[in-house]
Amino acid sequence: MIFIEHENNRVTSSLHNGERAITAIVKIAQENPNQSIVIYKKGIDTTPVKDAIKNLLQPYVIVSSYNRLHKDLGYVEDSPFINISNAVTYPTWIKSTTAFTIHASLINQLNGQLNDKSNLLYWINSISKLARPLGVLSYQIPVYNSQEDQFDTTTLYRFVKQHYKTRWIFILFMCHMWYEKRFPLYAFAKAQFYKNRSLKLNVEKLQKPQDIISKKDLIYDVVIPTMGRASYLQDVLFDLNKQNRAPKSVIIIEQNACENTTSELDDLRNETYQFKLIHHFTNVTGACRARNEAISYSRAPWILLFDDDVRIEENFSIQVEDFLNRSNAKCVTFACLQYGEIENMQTFKQWESFGSGCSLVHRGVFEKCNFDMALEHGYGxxxxxxxxxxxxxxxxxxxxxxxILHLKAPVGGFRKQYVFPWRIDEIQPKPSPQIMYHRKKNYTHKQLLGYKMVQFFKTYGSFGTKNPYAHHKKYLAAWKQSEKWASQL
Structure with a gap:
């Protein structure tokens, strides 16, 4: 590791003392192409930083101390990377210049693509924002709350213009006018002179395995909720039975809402498998309940969350084991493709979502998390x-x-139509109460307001009127109805 101290965008450490920070960082990266570079503000103790990043020093990882950057980013970014926890190492592209680390091999690939020379905060956040979707992992560590590392309004508008689709700068301006009753015309107008940015990186080269981080055999259970798909489930069990690393147990929660019914899986239970088959039948339906119950029976270090209509190749478990040993990931979602679909991306990346039917989760994760019963029978x-x-x-x-091949079976399935109590209301909630519940639980208030603004335009005309005033009135009524029911979930 190479350490660079800076103050006011200038280097203050002995190496390249007095130079602009960005210029010095680029030079040092060229001189030391295989090193991680730690950049920190003058006067801070780097010991907590060293301790926190010791397991994150990979060419495809950027890490910084805690920062929010600007509270109004929530108006324009509808992602899990804004509402950041400062209690844990959290995945987010947002960076601080109080302390951050970036690998020289990543800097050297920039090759002048980003021409910032004076604003270190803008430079590192631009790199992180553009590189994350390409496969560069990005984190904040819970040290040094950087309150002073903030964009001003003019810089915020420039950043939105350069890193988001053009419409978002208008959404930001409308949110400022509507919700805050302020009119940042200068920032809005000045931002129009900046061009949208993109970044070209060879992330495959950055992610090329250097060393195996750990060498452990994959020991896992499989969780499968099912309803009315015995023939499809049989194929899933067949595929799992062929694996070189077969699961320890396959836990099936079979459901049928009709009373006095019995299991359809008797024939499957009489088969001989490499694994232990745990089967429970119930008349109570619900995906969240089924997965939580199945997970409670697991004793393995890993759980593979599966659907009952997927297919996998014989080498699936070996591929997974190799990936875990090289990435040290604790929660992995796989490419769940339908017939004819092709996944062109070749590099792994931080994902905005999670696949409840195509993911592998470590015990350290699922012992702290569960499927929220408030979202039962809905989506999200x-x-x-x-x-x-x-x-x-x-x-x-x-x-x-x-x-993973997802067959999308036309029969059976886990989501039978469920009649919610708001179905009979004269005013129907919009968005659905489950979506409202999820957003209020997991997103910032300004993210919710930004979503509210976007949905106002997306739903225009869906309430039987194109009169702007009438639409606004009906939209607010539907929004309030959604909030009411969300609070009761």
């Missing part, structure tokens, strides 16, 4: 679970190189 329990994972100090990694 997988996204909510992903938020729980992040707030517990873990990350959700998407592994596109490991495919």
């Amino acid at each position: 329990e997988d996204v909510d679970y992903g938020m729980q994972v992040r707030n517990a100090g873990f990350d959700v990694i998407y592994a596109p190189q490991i495919p």
Whole structure:
């Protein structure tokens, strides 16, 4: 590791003393292409930083101390990377210049693509924002709350213009006018002169395995909720039975809402498998309840969360084991593809969501998380679970190189139509109460307001009128109805 001290965007350490921080960082990266570089503000103790990043020093990882950057980013970014926990290592592209680390090999790939020379905070956040979707993992560590590392309004508008689609700068301006009754015309106008940014990186080279981080055999259980898909489930069990690393147990929660019914899986239970088959039948339906119950029976270090209509290749478990040993990931979602779909991405990345039917989760994760029963029979329990994972100090990694075929079976299925109590209301809630519940639970207030503004335009005309005043009135009534029911979930 190479340490660079800075103050007011200038280097104050002996190495390249007095130079602009960004210029010095680029030079040092060129001189030391295999080193991680730690940049920190003058006067801070780097010991907590060293302790926190010791397991994160990979060429494809950027880490910084805690920072919010600007509270109004919530108006424009609808992602899990804004509502950051300062109690754990949290996945987010937002960075602080109080202390951050970036690998020289990543800096050297920039090759002048970003021309900032004076604003270190803007530079590192621009890199992190653009590189994260490409496969550069990005985290904050819970040290040094950087209150002074903030964009001003003019810089915020520039950042939105350069890193988001053009419409978002208008959404930001409308949110400032509507919700805050302020009119940052200068910042809005000045931002129009900046061009949108993109970044070209060879992330495959950065992620190229250097050393195996750990060498452990994959020991796992499989959790499968099912309803009316015995033939499809049989194929799933067949695929699992062929694995070189077969599961220890396959835990099936079979459901049928009709009373006085019995299991359809008697034939499957009489088969011989490499694994122990644990089967429970119930007349109580619900995906959240089924998965939580199944997880409670698991004793293995890992759980594979599966659907009852997926197929995998024989080498699936070996691919997974190799990926875990090289990435040290604790929560992985695989590429769940339908017939004819092709995943072109070849690098793993931080994922915004979570796949409840195509993910592998470590015991350290699922002992702290569960599927929220407030979202039962609706949608969003997988996204909510992903938020729980992040707030517990873990990350959700998407592994596109490991495919699962999702058949989307036309029969059976786990989501039978459920009649919610608001179905009979004269004013129907919009968005759905489950979505409102999830957003109020997991997102910032300004993210909720930004979503509210976007939905106002997206739903225009859906209330039987195109009169702006009438639409606004009906939209607010539907929004309040959604809030009412969300509070009762």
